[in-house]
Amino acid sequence: MPACTTPCRALSRAGPPKASPRRPCACWGCDPMPGRSTIQEVARAVGVSASTVSRAFNAPHLLREATVARVTAVAEQMGYVPNQHARALVTGKTGMLGLIVPDITNPFFPPLVRASQRAAEERGLNVMVAESNSLPGRERAHIASLAPHCEGLIIASSRLTPEELRHVAQATPLVLVNNDTEGIARVLVSSADALAQGVHHLAERGARKLCYVGGPHRSWSEFERRSTLENVAGKLGLPTQFRRDESGSYHEARTMAASGPFGASAIIAFDDVIACGILDGLADRGIAIPRDGYLLGCDDALPIQTNPRLSTIRLRGTEAMIEAVSLLASATDEGVRETRILLPGTLMLRETT
Incomplete structure (x- = not known):
């Protein structure tokens, strides 16, 4: 294998990386993500600049549709994965939403998590999920850890005080599900x-x-x-x-x-x-x-x-979560507009009554 001539400080890392089939050397500097194509390689394959490849993923409205389609098709073939940290630096958006639920083992909540993920994916977003176990302290800790990495938060059945929730909403786009705190966008599943x-x-x-x-x-x-x-x-x-x-x-x-x-x-x-x-x-x-x-x-x-x-x-829990994702996705620089959506439940009479 020929020696690499590219200066690279990463060479000091312990153990050499494996060479990928598409390049002759195994230098960390030449291939920071071994086995994956880089943005430069995709650009060369398409015949455009690296900045055009970046725009195809982060600001497609700036390019012709045909260019976006060609770039994304080649990127998928080459196994290129956009760097979300770089995307955040360029656009100010992470593509992530945070969801906090009180008890993931309660059968009411898994369908809500799934609904939020599907609604987010339809909008090109992903969801990070955390469980508070109905403990205010854990809920506060999850808010602190998720907020810096997410474009907004959805909190289901929050146990925090109205004052605390308003403080969160001042710093981070926030939608509440089943918490009727005034001044914050909220979706209520009513029985x-x-x-x-x-x-x-x-x-x-x-x-x-x-x-x-x-x-x-x-x-x-x-x-x-x-x-x-x-x-x-x-x-x-x-x-x-x-x-x-x-x-x-x-x-x-x-x-x-x-x-x-x-x-x-x-x-x-x-x-x-x-x-x-x-x-x-x-x-x-x-x-x-x-x-x-x-x-x-x-x-x-x-x-x-x-x-x-x-x-x-x-109860219409999945509908509530879809509404919550929609509210976050439509948030402006000023945050999520305050709204109160009430989804009434339906009495289901069976054998125990």
Whole structure:
């Protein structure tokens, strides 16, 4: 193999790189990304300048469509991958959006992540995902690490205070999903109307006392569901007791249901995971739903069917995430315009009511 004559400080790195089939030497300086084509090689192959190749990826509106098509086709054939750091320096844009969710193991959130990725890809963007585990401290840490590398952030079910969120929005384009903080663009997946319909349905079925097993106390969804239930049950004269499954886990809900009576003829759960735990915990005590009482969940996100099939409220989470990505993608230099989008849910009556 001929010796390389190109001066290169990278030669001091430990161990020689492997030579690629398209070049005669294995110098780090000649091929900083071994096995990949460089922007100069693509330019030579197309017969244009390196700056034209860069514009084809970073500012295609400055070139003729035929030139962009030719450059991108040759680049793909040669395995050229644009340098995102260089792109950010030229355009001020990274092509990345940040998404923070509270619990990736909750079946409600994976479809939202997938929806955000697909919506971003349609706009030539990518999504970086982080999980806060519903902890404000972790959410703050993720914001600090993601914001410098992303064009904007989407935070689902944020546990931060309104003041903290407004501070974030002043520095970074921000869209909230299921957090109703004024002054910030937000998309709300609402269960209020459907839950009111569900309470009326339970009363018509003969329920005379309700029990609500709530979720995380800092959750906007929890606030909306509890306040709706208090209002509607109060108007109907239905006594209601309130319990909480702070972890939102199946196991905690099952243990709660198996350990003692609810003293209610109908139970409403914060979400379907909790409802599933209650259903199985009651069965452990020989209590059958709907023979001995009624059960209503919320979100319609379980990947499996319960037995009996769970009545619940279908929420439009994937639509909310598509809206959130659209709002971020249309952000201007002044940030994301404030808007409040409300997506109502649908009552799904099945076998448990």
